[in-house]
Structures are given as structure tokens and as C-alpha cells.
Amino acid sequence: MVFFFPIALYLFTLAPTVIWGDSARFALEVKNLYLGYSADSHPLFIVLGKAFSFLPFELAYSLNLLAAVSASAAVFLVYLILIEITRSKISAVVGALALCVSHAFWLHAVTAEVYDLNAAFVAAVILCLLKWRKDPDRRAPLYAAALLFGLGMTNHRIILIDLIGIVIFVLVTDFKIIKRGRALLSVFISFFAGSLLLVYVIIQKMLDKPVTVVADTFSAEGYKDAVVKYSPKILEEIGMYLSYLFYQFPLAGFILGLAGIVALFRKDKKLALLFCLLIIMNWLLLFKLGPSYGHSKYTFYISAYTVFSILIGYGFFSLKNYLEDKGRSVEKLSLITAASVVLLPALLYNVTPHLTKRLGIDLLHARPVPYRDNDEFFLNPSKRGYTGAERYAKEAFETASAGSVIISDYTPYTVLKYLQDVKGVRTDVLLIRIAGHGGVIPKILSEYSGKRDIYLADTGIPKSYKMRYLAKKYAIVRQGVLHKLIQKEVPPATN
Known part of the structure; x- marks a missing residue:
């Protein structure tokens, strides 16, 4: 269910053809198998897209389908993470479905985009780390995490934001690993193996370009000013981030996520630290991009939303346990809470575009283009029938x-x-x-x-x-x- 419901939802709301901007560019790169190394290049997605291009559909639709499959995999991995943490199927379902119907995640599951595939890699790395910490001397899951992290980097460089949280979690779980040279070497080899495609592309490009040019492009020279300089409107940025977060998980999901953070810190400080670092580092780096990134900015937060959905599942688990300890019946409340986590977002996304138009509010300041209602296009993730x-x-x-x-x-x-x-x-x-x-x-x-x-x-x-x-x-x-x-x-x- 946790895989098939998302794929059914995404197929039903999938864009039937080409979409503006990056989605169209990815189709062109897949057609020509163009593998770049710059910060806005995504060689793994292009290679996977080439495989999907052999499906008997229009190329743009096939790549939209790749995004749907990637997103469904991420949802399923969140479910597995919550099973690992809580051993509660209903809690795992709530957290997974909260991610499934969240705005930015859903929007990028129905158009050819790389962000949900990145979320899948982040979730896969977390799951491997959870498996490893059960028995730190059995390091195969740790090596798998390094391999998947390397693979994730060949899809999108944004996964590097998560490195600080991951390294700290590894050290607080088994600090002695820094003295185990063979283990560290194996971690590096695993990471290198995962990133081989990106390494190959970089080496190939270095043959006809100076090393300094390649290094500058790889390190996102086009974004340096945005990344190094903080936005002067910090309070506005904080407010926008919280608004984005609430729009992903309105009301019940938002409250359960915050409750999940508190409950997890009481139960498992190391894991809570990992999740908080993954969210905070994502926010600290990316809020510096400033308001000029407008309607596209929320896409960079998808990996943090993925982690927050795990906290929603844990918050639901904690609430259920609390009520059971008080001797109260939790079946009806659990059903109502689970339904609200899933149904409230869908309702909100259908109502908001009409509300913003009626009130004359331009939330996203997106440039107008023909045959695109910006309110409907950006605020409602469904792209069913959009041509x-x-x-x-x-x-x-x-x-x-x-x-x-x-x-x-x-x-x-x-x-x-x-x-x-x-x-x-x-x-x-x-x-x-x-x-x-x-x-x-x-x-x-x-x-x-x-x-x-x-x-x-x-x-x-x-x-x-x-x-x-x-x-x-x-x-x-x-x-x-x-x-x-x-x-x-x-x-x-x-x-």
C-alpha cells in the first residue's frame, strides 16, 4: 500500500507532456545523453532518464514517470525508517503519506525533476545508518550509506548539505571509528564507487578545460554570492520558511512534526540530533538564497521536508502511546488524525489558488507566461491534463x-x-x-x-x-x- 498508493496518486496527477524550464531541459539532455558536471547538472538522473526513454511513451511523459517512481521510492523508504524507529505500522503509514501528499514533494513527483530522487537518497542513507547503529561493528550498512551518498551526489550536489549531520551522527554512535583506518578507507572507497559517474564526467571535461575552470563550475560558481552572503531580510526568510513548512504539512502534520521532535529528543537524543541537523543545515544554507529565488526556492527544502515527515510519524506514534498509557481508546482518534494528515493538504492545495486570486494576493511573484495560471500551477501540485x-x-x-x-x-x-x-x-x-x-x-x-x-x-x-x-x-x-x-x-x- 505504501508504495502503490503514491504511485497511483502520482500517475493520476502526472503531467501528460512537457513542462516549462528544467523539465524540458532534462528531456533535451536525455535525448543527447548530455552529462554535465556543474552544480545544475544531474548526470545520474539523465542516465536513469535514458533508460526510461525506451518506454513506449513520449520522452517528456517518460521522464515525468521517472520522477513519480523516484518519489514513490522515497515515500516507501520513509515508511521503512519509521518501522525501524517505532515498530508501528500505522505510525509509519502516517509519516510516509504525510510526505506523499506534501506540496513541494508532490509537485516534483509529477514533473521531470531531480529533487524527489534526492529525497529518496537521503532517506536511503538514513535507513542504512539506522541499520548500522544496531551493531556498529557490522559495518556493511555504513558502507552502503556511503555508497548511496555518493550516488546521491551524482544526482544533485545539494545532498552535500546533509554531510555535517551524517558525520556527527556517525561519530556520536561510534567515535572510535576515527581510529580504524581500514574502516575509514572502506567508507571512502564506497563513497568513491557511488560517485564514479560524476568522477568520470569531471575527468572527461578536464581533458579540454583548465582544472580551475572545472573546479569553479563544480563548486557552483553561479551561486557563490547567494550562498556566501546572507539575505538581509532574515526575519522575512524565517517567516517564509515556516510558511512553506506549514503549507507542506498543514495543521495536524505541522503539530505532529513539532511534537515528534520533542518526543524524540526525550527518547533518542542521537537520532533527534541527526534529524535536527539535517533540517537546520538545509535551512541555514538555503535561506541565504534570498527572496529573489521566489517560487522556485521551496524546491531546495524537499530533503528537509522528508525528514520532517519522519518526525510527523514519530509524533503520531508518541501521541498514540500517550493515549494508550492513559487508558483511552485510540482507534477513532488515530483514524481522524491520520485522515487529517492526508486530506487537509489535498483540500488546501485545491482551495488556495482560488483564494489567492479572489483576494488579489501574489504569493510567489512568478513571471507570467502564456497558458500558465501561476496560482494554480505552483500552489496546486496536480498537473493532470496540463498542456x-x-x-x-x-x-x-x-x-x-x-x-x-x-x-x-x-x-x-x-x-x-x-x-x-x-x-x-x-x-x-x-x-x-x-x-x-x-x-x-x-x-x-x-x-x-x-x-x-x-x-x-x-x-x-x-x-x-x-x-x-x-x-x-x-x-x-x-x-x-x-x-x-x-x-x-x-x-x-x-x-
Whole structure:
């Protein structure tokens, strides 16, 4: 049940085709088997995606399916962790299903994304550590944890945040391990074996690039300012984090999770320390990214939400034991509590988009794109029947003239490129991606203006499209979902 309910839910709410941004990019990378080493590259997911691409479905759907399977595995692993801790099936089910229906986790289970696979690796490492601490002299589970951690790093570098908590837990469980050279060597070898794919990619890239460039890219040079500098709005960030957490686990789940932390510290301080460190380190590093990351920021918290769902299960277990010790019947209360943990989130996610629209509240400040209701798209995890990205791309290519140029930022570009490269649609159209402040636009115009029709994929990010610069020389005319640039006539010089 704990595996089949999630997979059934995710299949029912799975995106039927390509989705904006990263999901479309992953499909392109899978098609070409592109394995990168930068912080935003995910070689393991791409390799797994290649295997899933042989399924008899559209490539985008197959990758969405990979995300659903990864998420279901993470839910099942949370169940096993709670069985290991509590020996209570009902408590394990409550914790696992709390994760299953939590907003960010569910959202990334129905689109091609890497975060739920990362959650599965975090849960698998925790489970191995729990197995190991039963008998620290039997180190096979510890080596398995190191292997899985290495594998997890080939999927997403974000798992490195959890290293501090894991190392501290290992040391407080068996401090003498630091004196056992053979054991430490075996841990390192296991980790190295797990990360072999990433090592291979890095070595391959080093053949034609300086080591300093590779090291800088691997260490996420694009995020350094965000990671090193704290957000000046610390109180706002704390409030946003707690709001995100409550939205994942509304009311019953939130209360049970907090109760679980307290109860676990009383019962098992070492394990409570591990869970708290996994949550706190995730928060301390990632809240520094600041409000500018907007609607995408909550994705980085998914591994912490996974740990919190374990605490929800433990909180339920503690509540059940407390009531039983008082001689009270717990069957009805257990059923009501379990149902509220699962049903309240689903209700909240369906109501919130309508409520924010009615009140005129923009919670996420996401840029507008055609055929995407941001409130519904981001606040409700279900993507059942959503084809807005594909519809946009099809209409864009229907509008574009033969041999034209479409200048696009990342979000629409990936979808347009997906239709071109994967479905073979309008390969005569030249797609040019822009980033940042659109510094390449003058060069693009000097090369193609007057030779090809030029369109903008969107105008939702004025700085990226250099709208002020363009408005001086071009009339920007809306044509379908695109914006055509028509050069203004230069008035004749007067004597």
C-alpha cells in the first residue's frame, strides 16, 4: 500500500507532456545523453532518464514517470525508517503519506525533476545508518550509506548539505571509528564507487578545460554570492520558511512534526540530533538564497521536508502511546488524525489558488507566461491534463514565418527547443537563448535584422529582452504568443 498508493496518486496527477524550464531541459539532455558536471547538472538522473526513454511513451511523459517512481521510492523508504524507529505500522503509514501528499514533494513527483530522487537518497542513507547503529561493528550498512551518498551526489550536489549531520551522527554512535583506518578507507572507497559517474564526467571535461575552470563550475560558481552572503531580510526568510513548512504539512502534520521532535529528543537524543541537523543545515544554507529565488526556492527544502515527515510519524506514534498509557481508546482518534494528515493538504492545495486570486494576493511573484495560471500551477501540485507549455510552443511555431529567428529566455526556450529537437517541429526556425540582461541582443539584431523575421518569445522579463533598447528602433507587435520586431523607419535627415 505504501508504495502503490503514491504511485497511483502520482500517475493520476502526472503531467501528460512537457513542462516549462528544467523539465524540458532534462528531456533535451536525455535525448543527447548530455552529462554535465556543474552544480545544475544531474548526470545520474539523465542516465536513469535514458533508460526510461525506451518506454513506449513520449520522452517528456517518460521522464515525468521517472520522477513519480523516484518519489514513490522515497515515500516507501520513509515508511521503512519509521518501522525501524517505532515498530508501528500505522505510525509509519502516517509519516510516509504525510510526505506523499506534501506540496513541494508532490509537485516534483509529477514533473521531470531531480529533487524527489534526492529525497529518496537521503532517506536511503538514513535507513542504512539506522541499520548500522544496531551493531556498529557490522559495518556493511555504513558502507552502503556511503555508497548511496555518493550516488546521491551524482544526482544533485545539494545532498552535500546533509554531510555535517551524517558525520556527527556517525561519530556520536561510534567515535572510535576515527581510529580504524581500514574502516575509514572502506567508507571512502564506497563513497568513491557511488560517485564514479560524476568522477568520470569531471575527468572527461578536464581533458579540454583548465582544472580551475572545472573546479569553479563544480563548486557552483553561479551561486557563490547567494550562498556566501546572507539575505538581509532574515526575519522575512524565517517567516517564509515556516510558511512553506506549514503549507507542506498543514495543521495536524505541522503539530505532529513539532511534537515528534520533542518526543524524540526525550527518547533518542542521537537520532533527534541527526534529524535536527539535517533540517537546520538545509535551512541555514538555503535561506541565504534570498527572496529573489521566489517560487522556485521551496524546491531546495524537499530533503528537509522528508525528514520532517519522519518526525510527523514519530509524533503520531508518541501521541498514540500517550493515549494508550492513559487508558483511552485510540482507534477513532488515530483514524481522524491520520485522515487529517492526508486530506487537509489535498483540500488546501485545491482551495488556495482560488483564494489567492479572489483576494488579489501574489504569493510567489512568478513571471507570467502564456497558458500558465501561476496560482494554480505552483500552489496546486496536480498537473493532470496540463498542456500549457506544449500549447504555447505549438502556437509559437505556427506564428513564426519560414526561416525566422525567435529570441527567448530560458523558460519558453526549453519548451520550444523540446518541440524542435524531440518532435522535429519547425526546424527551419532559429532559436536563440538569452540570459541575464540580454547583452547579446544587439549582436543578434545586427546579424539577422533585415535578413530574417525576428520574434521575441515573451516580454515578461523587460531587462532580459532589453525592451527599452528595442523600443527605440523597433515596433514590437504582438502576433499570437510571439512579439514580432518591425524596424522603425528612420526619418530622412533635414538640412
